Amino acid sequence: MDDSRSDSPKEDDALVLRACNGDHNAFGELVNRHQRRVWMVCRQYVGVDEADAAAQDSLVKAFTRIGDFDRRAAFSTWLTRIAINTCLDGLRKRRRESLVTEEPDDGETGGLLAQVPDDRVGPETRLQQQQTVAGLRDRERDLPPKQREIFRLRFYAEMELEEIARTLDIHVGTVKTQLHRAVHRLRGELGAYR
Amino acid sequence: MNTHLDEQHISAAVAGLDLEPGAGEHLASCLSCRQRVAAFKDLIDARGAQMAAEMPDWDRQREEILLQLPTNPVGRPMRTRRWMRPLFAAAAAVLVIVGLELIWSSTPTSDPAVELKVPVEQILAEVDAILADESLPGFESIDPGVEDPQSYFDNGAS
Numbered sequence: 001m002d003d004s005r006s007d008s009p010k011e012d013d014a015l016v017l018r019a020c021n022g023d024h025n026a027f028g029e030l031v032n033r034h035q036r037r038v039w040m041v042c043r044q045y046v047g048v049d050e051a052d053a054a055a056q057d058s059l060v061k062a063f064t065r066i067g068d069f070d071r072r073a074a075f076s077t078w079l080t081r082i083a084i085n086t087c088l089d090g091l092r093k094r095r096r097e098s099l100v101t102e103e104p105d106d107g108e109t110g111g112l113l114a115q116v117p118d119d120r121v122g123p124e125t126r127l128q129q130q131q132t133v134a135g136l137r138d139r140e141r142d143l144p145p146k147q148r149e150i151f152r153l154r155f156y157a158e159m160e161l162e163e164i165a166r167t168l169d170i171h172v173g174t175v176k177t178q179l180h181r182a183v184h185r186l187r188g189e190l191g192a193y194r
Numbered sequence: 195m196n197t198h199l200d201e202q203h204i205s206a207a208v209a210g211l212d213l214e215p216g217a218g219e220h221l222a223s224c225l226s227c228r229q230r231v232a233a234f235k236d237l238i239d240a241r242g243a244q245m246a247a248e249m250p251d252w253d254r255q256r257e258e259i260l261l262q263l264p265t266n267p268v269g270r271p272m273r274t275r276r277w278m279r280p281l282f283a284a285a286a287a288v289l290v291i292v293g294l295e296l297i298w299s300s301t302p303t304s305d306p307a308v309e310l311k312v313p314v315e316q317i318l319a320e321v322d323a324i325l326a327d328e329s330l331p332g333f334e335s336i337d338p339g340v341e342d343p344q345s346y347f348d349n350g351a352s
C-alpha cells in the first residue's frame with residue numbers, strides 16, 4: 001500500500017500552512033507523503049519514460065500554487081488533479097489525441113517483470129504469469145479512454161471511488177459504472193479469469 | 195443464494211463495488227467465487243507490481259523537486275471564477291454609487307434660488323450704477339439735456 005494512502009488530511013493541512021509560508025521542509029514532507037501516488041498517476045497518463053519528469057513538474061507546480069489550495073477537497077485530491085492536468089497539458093503539447101494511445105512498450109514480457117522475484121512459482125508458471133500480465137496491459141489499452149483512466153486510477157494509483165469522482169469532477173455513480181464495465185470487459189477478454 | 199455468482203457480480207466484487215446482500219453473503223461463504231474474484235485481483239496486483247519495479251528513487255526525486263522550488267510560493271494572479279464575475283461587477287457598481295453618494299452628501303446643502311439671489315442683485319445693482327454714471331464715455335450723447343438736436347449731425351463743422 002502506498003504510504004500516501006495513509007490519509008491524514010489534518011496533518012497535510014498543517015504542512016500546507018507551513019509550506020504556504022515558504023517552509024521547504026514542510027513541503028518536502030508533503031512530497032514524501034504523496035510522491036508515489038503522483039508518480040503512479042503520471043505513469044498512467046504519459047508512460048514510464050516521462051512519469052518522473054511529469055511527477056516532478058506536478059509537485060513543483062503544487063508548491064507554487066499552494067496558496068490556492070482551499071481545502072474543499074483533500075490535499076491528495078487537489079494534488080492528483082494537478083498531476084493529471086500537467087500530464088494532459090504535456091499530451092496536448094505533443095498533439096496526442098487521447099490518453100496514452102501510444103504508450104511506450106515497457107517490454108514487460110522479457111524485462112521488468114522478470115526482475116520481480118517470485119520464488120513461489122517455477123519458470124513455466126512465471127512465464128505464463130508474465131504473458132497474462134502483458135495481456136492485461138494490452139487489453140487495458142483497448143479500453144475506452146474514460147474506463148481506462150478510472151481503472152488505472154483505482155487499481156494502480158489506489159484511489160478510492162469518491163476521490164476519483166472528485167478528481168475527475170464526475171459523479172461517483174459514473175465512476176462505479178465505468179469501473180465495473182472496465183473490469184467486466186477485461187475479464188471477458190482474458191478468458192482464463194472468468 | 196445457493197448458485198454461484200454470475201460474471202457481473204464477480205466483476206463488481208473485483209471492482210470493490212457494493213454487492214446486494216444475497217450476493218455478498220454468498221461471496222463470503224463460497225470459496226469458489228472468492229477464488230474467481232481473487233484470481234483477477236492477483237492479476238491486477240501483478241501488473242501493479244510490475245509498475246512498482248519501474249518506480250524512481252524517491253529520495254532522489256524529492257531532492258530534485260526541492261531544488262526546483264522557488265523561495266516562496268508564487269502568488270497566482272487572482273483568477274475569478276466565471277460565475278463570480280457578475281457578483282464582482284455588481285459589487286463594483288454598488289461601491290461607485292456609494293462613493294458618489296458620499297461625495298454629494300459632503301457638499302453643503304444649498305438652495306439654488308437663495309444662492310443665485312445675491313449675485314443677481316449685485317449684477318443688477320452694478321448695471322444700474324453703470325447706467326447712472328454719466329461720466330462714462332458714450333453715454334453723454336444720449337443725455338436727455340441736449341438742447342440742439344441738430345448738433346448731433348454737425349460733426350463739429352459749425
